[in-house]
Amino acid sequence: MSGQNLVLIFNCGSSSLKFSAIDPASGEEHLNGQADALNTSSAVLKWLYCNKEGKQPLSPGDDYDSVIGALVERFADPWSELRNHLVAIGHRVVHGGELFADSAPIDTNVLSAIRACCELAPLHNPAALQGIQASLVAFPELPQVAVFDTAFHQSLPDYAYLYALPFRFYRDHHLRRYGMHGSSHRYIGERSAELLKKPINNINVISAHLGNGASLCAIKGGQSVDTSMGLTPLEGLVMGSRCGDLDPGLLLHLGEALDYSLAELEQLLNRNSGLLGISELSNDCRELEEAMAKGHAGASLALKIFCYRLAKYIAAYTVPLTRVDSLVFTGGIGENSAWVRRETTGWLSQFGYQLDEECNEKIRFDAEGRISKVGTPDIFVIPTREEWVIARDTIRIASRAS
Numbered sequence: 001m002s003g004q005n006l007v008l009i010f011n012c013g014s015s016s017l018k019f020s021a022i023d024p025a026s027g028e029e030h031l032n033g034q035a036d037a038l039n040t041s042s043a044v045l046k047w048l049y050c051n052k053e054g055k056q057p058l059s060p061g062d063d064y065d066s067v068i069g070a071l072v073e074r075f076a077d078p079w080s081e082l083r084n085h086l087v088a089i090g091h092r093v094v095h096g097g098e099l100f101a102d103s104a105p106i107d108t109n110v111l112s113a114i115r116a117c118c119e120l121a122p123l124h125n126p127a128a129l130q131g132i133q134a135s136l137v138a139f140p141e142l143p144q145v146a147v148f149d150t151a152f153h154q155s156l157p158d159y160a161y162l163y164a165l166p167f168r169f170y171r172d173h174h175l176r177r178y179g180m181h182g183s184s185h186r187y188i189g190e191r192s193a194e195l196l197k198k199p200i201n202n203i204n205v206i207s208a209h210l211g212n213g214a215s216l217c218a219i220k221g222g223q224s225v226d227t228s229m230g231l232t233p234l235e236g237l238v239m240g241s242r243c244g245d246l247d248p249g250l251l252l253h254l255g256e257a258l259d260y261s262l263a264e265l266e267q268l269l270n271r272n273s274g275l276l277g278i279s280e281l282s283n284d285c286r287e288l289e290e291a292m293a294k295g296h297a298g299a300s301l302a303l304k305i306f307c308y309r310l311a312k313y314i315a316a317y318t319v320p321l322t323r324v325d326s327l328v329f330t331g332g333i334g335e336n337s338a339w340v341r342r343e344t345t346g347w348l349s350q351f352g353y354q355l356d357e358e359c360n361e362k363i364r365f366d367a368e369g370r371i372s373k374v375g376t377p378d379i380f381v382i383p384t385r386e387e388w389v390i391a392r393d394t395i396r397i398a399s400r401a402s
């Protein structure tokens with residue numbers, strides 16, 4: 001570790017806090033861990049440091065403050081060697097609204113702006129704010145930077161981000177499409193340029209981030225020009241337990257004819273739909289593939305709908321890009337499921353896409369490479385590195401601010 005500068009990254013979710021320490025130059029990870037099930041009786045802090053796993057139970061009342069407090073103690077001892085290498089802290093913030101098109105050094109104005117975006121991400125932004133406040137107290141000597149999931153998509157043109165609602169909803173309430181997974185899509189654009197050995201401003205990429213949450217992004221010359229998530233992460237692709245695109249009239253019907261309350265709709269659309277809802281089995285792609293192999297009809301239908309919707313979106317994104325230099329699969333499903341990649345590209349043969357079946361079967365478990373046949377349009381699998389993007393941005397912004 002000698003001579004290395006490390007960035008500590010905090011990612012505060014609605015009931016979890018993930019952290020890692022990364023070398024922004026190489027992407028090497030020296031520590032990672034998370035506190036799960038915060039505010040419940042099973043709350044626990046777990047980590048991996050120097051290839052050794054550790055854990056510490058938390059109390060039901062423990063919040064982001066207590067978790068960061070517990071980390072500060074560990075950084076004093078036994079992680080003091082790591083502590084000496086920390087040069088900055090990066091915070092993942094889900095929603096930056098229209099206020100942030102780039103990462104930002106944390107100060108009182110930035111904190112107020114993040115607070116102003118809370119109504120756009122009521123579960124996530126308040127959690128990020130609590131994490132930032134606790135981290136400012138715990139590490140007062142380190143520069144701290146906010147890295148927004150939405151910032152990469154601020155380059156969307158108005159005809160892509162506006163909903164066809166009366167314009168005043170945008171003007172008065174900022175209701176528009178924002179997109180998420182920005183750090184992941186940005187990395188995929190940059191890494192594609194390296195793999196294609198071309199300058200990023202000369203290439204067009206379709207990035208398919210397929211994890212438990214899933215989104216597609218059309219990247220033109222390194223800039224996001226369309227993306228499938230909207231005001232919230234619900235829009236777009238079929239996801240683990242989120243429905244993705246729906247007829248908005250269906251929501252009216254659920255309210256009027258079936259008496260659904262707003263809270264019940266939130267639960268239905270975010271937590272009980274998608275792969276889980278269709279299969280009536282699981283939100284987990286791997287589990288569904290195993291069940292499909294044993295003849296489970298629901299699992300097979302759920303995966304088929306997932307791939308069909310994805311293929312339609314990929315076809316649609318040829319519109320803003322006109323020429324596509326690479327189609328990239330990433331995220332837990334995109335990186336590991338040869339079946340999803342085969343089924344999806346099977347729908348896209350009219351665009352010339354053809355898989356090299358052997359490469360497709362081989363690439364998984366953090367591997368990277370081309371999976372298309374020689375002489376056909378490029379399809380890559382690229383493991384995403386969101387934390388590395390956050391670490392690099394943190395250093396870029398922190399050194400500019402100092």
Ligand code: AMP
Pocket residue numbers: 210211212213240283284285286287289331332333336337364
């Ligand atoms: P993420 O949210 O990016 O961690 O991705 C989680 C998703 O990746 C889950 O649906 C997992 O089932 C899926 N996944 C991980 N490994 C595999 C695999 N070997 N085959 C199929 N799906 C996988």
